[in-house]
Amino acid sequence: MFRRKTAILLLTLVMVAVIGAWSASAGALVDQRSVLSGHVLSVVTPGTAVQEGTVLVVVGTITGPVPAVRATVDGVVKEVMISPGDIIRQGDTVVRIEPSRK
Template identity: 45%
Template sequence: MKKRVLALLPVALSFAILAGSASVASAANVNQETVLTGKVVSAVSVGTSVQEGDTLVTVQTITGPMVAARSNVDGVVTQVNVKANDSIQRGQVVAVVDGK
C-alpha cells in the first residue's frame, strides 16, 4: 500500500503544478483578434471591464454594423489598437485584455 501511494505521488505533484501554472497563465494579457475585415465603427475603451463574449470592436458591413471582435476572457482592457474609421484585417490584434 505504501509503495502504491509513493508511486502516485509524482503524478499528483504534476497535476498540482499544471493546475497552478494554468491559473497563472489566465491572469496574463490576452491579445484579442478581429474575425472580420472592414472599417471600424466603434471600439471599447482602455480600462473597461469585460466578460467573455463582450463586444470589443464593431465594423461596417454591407448589411450594417457587425461585431468584429469579442473578448475571449474576463478581465480589463489594457490596450486598444484601433479607433473609429480605421481599416482592419481579419486576424489583426485589435485589443489586449488583462485576464482575471
C-alpha cells in the same frame, strides 16, 4: 540512495519551475483578434471591465454594423490598438485583455 535523492531534487526543481511559469503566465494579456475585415465604427475603451462575449469592436459592412471582435475571457481591457475609422483585417490583434482571476 544518492540517485533517489537526486531524482527527488530534480523533480522538485522541475515542479517549482512549472508552477512559476504557470503563475507568471496567469497575469499575461490575452490578444483579441478580429474575425471580420472592415472600417472600425466603434471600439471599447481601455479600463473597461468585460465578460466573455462582450462586443469589443464593431465594423461597417455592406449589410450594416457588425461585431468584429468579442471578448474571449472575462477581464479588463488594457490595450486598444485601433481607433474608429481605421481599417482592420481578419486576424488582426486589436485589443488586449488582462484576465480576471477566478
